[in-house]
Amino acid sequence: MTVAATEVLIVGAGPTGLVLACDLARRGIRFEIVERADRALPGSRGTGVQPRTQEVFEDLGVLDDMRAAGGPCQLMLSWDGETPLGTWDLVERRAPDPRVPYGEVLMLPQWRTVELLTDRLRALGGRVRYGAELTDLVQDPDGVTARLRHGDGSHTLRAAYAVAADGGRSAHRKAVGVALTGDDVDPSPALVADVAVEGLDRDHWHMWPHAEGGVFLLRPLEGTDLYQLVARFDTARETPDADPEAVRRLIARRTGQPRLRLREVAWASVHQARAALADRFRAGRVFLAGDAAHVHTAAGGQGMNTSVQDAYNLGWKLGRVLRHGADDALLDTYEEERRPVAADVLGISTRIHRSYRRAREDAGAGRGRDLQQLELGYRGGPLSRELRPGLAEDALQAGDRAPDAPCVDRSGAPTRLFEAFRGPHFTLLAFGATALPAPFADGAAVRALRVGRPGQDADLVDVDGHAHQAYAAHGLFLVRPDGYVGLAGADPHSVRDYLR
Template identity: 45%
Template structure:
């Protein structure tokens, strides 16, 4: 019996598999497809997902394989009338190293994640379609279409909008489909063609074509368009000839320049979500749990962040370091985020549809600071311990900060200390040192403690291995630190607890809730040592 069986090997399933594998969890990942898809589909990770991918150790490969988001060139009646760069006024900040997402074909991102999984000894099993689920007290038995069976302690359905796992669980997928909002999509090859330094958008009275160059290709483009319609007004199925006609009509370029069209599909706006993320030992993540308008590009990103939230919790429970109740917080935290995402993307779609009615309007309307994902937190969660009401609070995303290693003086970042499958305790000020020592002694490698020295504090031999010198004060500013302060950061880089140095016992109790190995260091309610 494996610890966790993941159904679906898209970005959501692969993120979860990598996260579990690096934590030593026995994981198996299967997919119904007979071969790995070459679909470009999603245009890439947003800023928050890049932080997740950095923690997983793959962000450099993603950055190398992709490109920065492109400025958008808008046309009317074949003529360019406006350029827009949604990120023209943004730049990385000390607390957020990524101010924008990355364009990368989905198949290429999946390759990067599969390579990472292979480094842990894992691989995707293709042609494995799940047709049955049976749970007992110890685990779940999964029936596969080839007649074989697989047993696992937990199962996670990451198998997309048509999820077999969700259907087998009998979970409704409530919402609506807008039959009038239809788009045809595909990957196309164009010889010559428009400048590959722009995302081109032709919005005319009688339809639209959008072309975005696919990074890593010389002539590949993402193609999106309003569909051709038959005499009765029904959308025509996408085809190479249809794409050529649409291309020529709106771009005024020769139809023959579009030489190839693959992975053709018809997209309708679906806004649906489940009412629960879990039935017993079976969970849902990504499009299996929620689908929404593509405006803002949050589909794949919400799935990646579902997986990032669930992975450490499954690992703690599988290892016996946390009570099974920890798994209830996955739904508690992610279900409201899904509801918010559906609302935001529907709002951005309405705004974009209104914008493109006027010359110069385009897809830049869909991009806001909210679509970066950096402001999503879990302040309502039962894992968000009470604390100070101002500034950074429990449940918030943990900020980054440029620092120096206190021992060597070498430049580093706070994210480098947070990276990895551990809980982190930051101690700002000398008054936090006793709690840091106790946390390190009782939780061993599950908890990493880090004393953060102030700008004028001494460095060198007195510092512990992970100690940081906040030489410019960016860490203190990001965490709102004045007096001596302790901050517990969860493995998914969200703040769990903010406490004064005098509340060290609250920090230790909180750690024992997330990692009960520390309870062994207590006798009659009193911590030893």
């Protein structure tokens, strides 16, 4: 048995673990990411990447590849057997605007998202250790000691912190004694499978809302010749069966279209809709993130997105503590910020799931902005310092997502605020004549930029006025590494205090 040492142990190489690993890699933090499976998990599972998650992926440098691999959400086409009933839109769509560069959900199979994140991690110098399962974890005041089992034996790893990104059944969560509290939202299980079917167009998300035995859906999966099949089952009458012959009979019976031909079942899983939240997201030196911390129903496409946001919230805080001397108490704010958000999102996805059960058809049609996760934030939270009195409720405030805006730089080249934010640093924006603090000793950790109108001496020139409109005519806005306004005010000393 060997003992190795690292700074952060990440357990699980799903979307949560990989996003955290990419973020830590670009911060120069030493980590190990271990995955018990021999390769990335197959299966289309969470196929909707919401606009806020696209912004995170842009910051991590992986969005272009995802957009190339994915596509927009297809229109729903409802059927009654062989009779098409009409199309309708499931999702909210808006054109990109200066504040919001991505206006609608991006669809791609989760295995592809995982593959692209894994490629990005490799480009950043990291790698997943496959076939390594966490079997035991103990912690003490200085760190954690983990036992990892792999093909050629087992070894012990010491780390300053560990992150359980090991999914809804998280053994890691149980090992540190954190309970997951919640309900079975729906007694009926669903069969979810990736299938090759001939005889159906690939331009729509096909739905048989009143199929005999339960609702039935087939959605074309981007970059493949497969569809994601979802079938709900009333277990009093039948149970889900992923055997290809059973799936062939299921397709024929639920669609009433004998011309549809099943060629292949590439992957299948039985999904029981649950909604549950971990009682704590931190237990000493162990953090729970993603499905290990909250389990959503698939309705509304929130699980993977909430998971990615957890990792994005935690990454920079671990970086500040491990590299910039921040107090360990900063890490308490992970739970303080993310648990209420996860609870809110759980409420939304559970409501949508229940409305589907009642109405069965277009209950979620035109589902709103709350699913896009753009309006989630940390107002009033432990890291939000709003120093301007008497603001209107709809004004941009500390804790809100920091909006994008097009600008030009000193050379006259077009750029965007999101370009300025990109990377592991804080960004301080100074509008109007507001004084900037003296240069920071730790200059790489804070990027200070003056935003001006045309003709003013500024690092970023707000040619069309969008930045001033989104923020304010004057004042300081300290944008956190995860893209939220940490502090808003006018006093340069307050920025120093905040960073301390």
